[in-house]
Amino acid sequence: MEHTNPYASPHSVAQSPENVRTEFYQKTYLHLAGAIGAFILLEMALFSIPGIENTVFGLLQIKFSWMIVLGLFMGASWIANKWAVSDTSRSMQYAGLGLFIVAEAIVFLPLLLIAKSFSGQSNLIGQAAIITLGLFAGLTFVAFTTKKDFSFLGGMLKLGSFVAMGLIAASIFLGFDLGIWFSGAMVLLAGGSILRQTSSIIHDYRSDQYVAASLGLFASVALLFYYILNILLSMTRD
Numbered sequence: 001m002e003h004t005n006p007y008a009s010p011h012s013v014a015q016s017p018e019n020v021r022t023e024f025y026q027k028t029y030l031h032l033a034g035a036i037g038a039f040i041l042l043e044m045a046l047f048s049i050p051g052i053e054n055t056v057f058g059l060l061q062i063k064f065s066w067m068i069v070l071g072l073f074m075g076a077s078w079i080a081n082k083w084a085v086s087d088t089s090r091s092m093q094y095a096g097l098g099l100f101i102v103a104e105a106i107v108f109l110p111l112l113l114i115a116k117s118f119s120g121q122s123n124l125i126g127q128a129a130i131i132t133l134g135l136f137a138g139l140t141f142v143a144f145t146t147k148k149d150f151s152f153l154g155g156m157l158k159l160g161s162f163v164a165m166g167l168i169a170a171s172i173f174l175g176f177d178l179g180i181w182f183s184g185a186m187v188l189l190a191g192g193s194i195l196r197q198t199s200s201i202i203h204d205y206r207s208d209q210y211v212a213a214s215l216g217l218f219a220s221v222a223l224l225f226y227y228i229l230n231i232l233l234s235m236t237r238d
Contacts, residue, residue, distance in 0.1 A: 013207045024207045031214035035101055036221070042105040043112060053113050060110060069107065070168065076103040077219070084212040093211040100215055104222050115229055124236065128229035135228075136221055139191055143198035150199035153192050160189045183230040190224035 013024045046052060076099055083096025115124045143150065164186060171178050197216045205213050 012204055013201075014203045016207050020207050024205070024210055024213075025201070027210040028201055028213045028217070031097070031210055032217050032221070035097060035214060035218040038098075038101050039105055039108075039218075039222075042101065043108065046105065046109055047113075047116070052109075053117060056110055056113060070165075073103050073107050076100070081212075081215065084215045085209065090211070097211055097215050097218075100219065104218075108222070108226065111226065111229060111233075115233060124229065124232050128225055128232055131228050132221065132225040135191065135224060136194060139194045140198055143195055143202065147202060148199065149203055150192075150195045151203070153196045157189065157192055157196060160185075160192075164189065180231055180234040183227045183234065186227040187224060187231070190220055190227065193220040193223065196220075 013021050016024070049055075080096040080100035080103065083099065084093050086092045086096070112125060115128075164182075167178060167182065194217070197213075197220050200216065201213050
């Protein structure tokens with residue numbers, strides 16, 4: 001869930017002149033905006049497929065199908081991150097970002113279909129997006145104004161991610177609902193991941209690694225949005 005930079009360099013963007021840092025930040029957040037835009041367009045294309053709801057929910061009725069989807073997503077995420085931090089070529093880095101966007105779109109599809117078609121609240125997706133944007137802006141402001149190194153969160157985020165995956169796997173095998181408290185904990189995990197990723201953008205990445213930086217941020221923002229939408233859905237059901 002958390003994407004870190006395995007090629008952190010002593011020649012990081014933090015050591016670069018101000019104009020280089022500014023350009024790196026601009027490219028990173030423009031690529032993040034582009035990734036979000038591509039994600040939205042892809043979801044719209046998937047929504048337009050005739051009978052997509054019946055197809056998706058029919059497939060999910062197959063035993064352990066969601067576990068297979070999550071396994072494929074984790075594999076695709078690992079490959080995407082490796083490609084995105086690759087120094088081989090810029091096209092390889094974009095291929096990694098593109099692969100991750102597609103993987104996220106597939107994982108999000110069932111939840112978005114539920115929110116759009118079955119919740120009775122057509123504006124839930126918009127509400128979740130606004131809340132996500134507000135939290136992301138606030139966490140980004142904290143990271144950039146304090147300039148604090150949040151790398152100490154890395155270990156806790158990894159542990160939290162492993163525990164979360166274990167609980168998700170157990171819920172699939174044993175058939176129990178993780179509930180709203182789990183979604184709340186995942187929102188906290190995603191918030192910590194945004195702080196950690198933003199800190200890496202400030203302190204760790206090289207000035208030519210804006211594609212990898214944007215992928216890491218996109219992963220964290222997507223996680224935050226997913227569980228905020230889950231919380232809103234749970235509140236609607238109640």
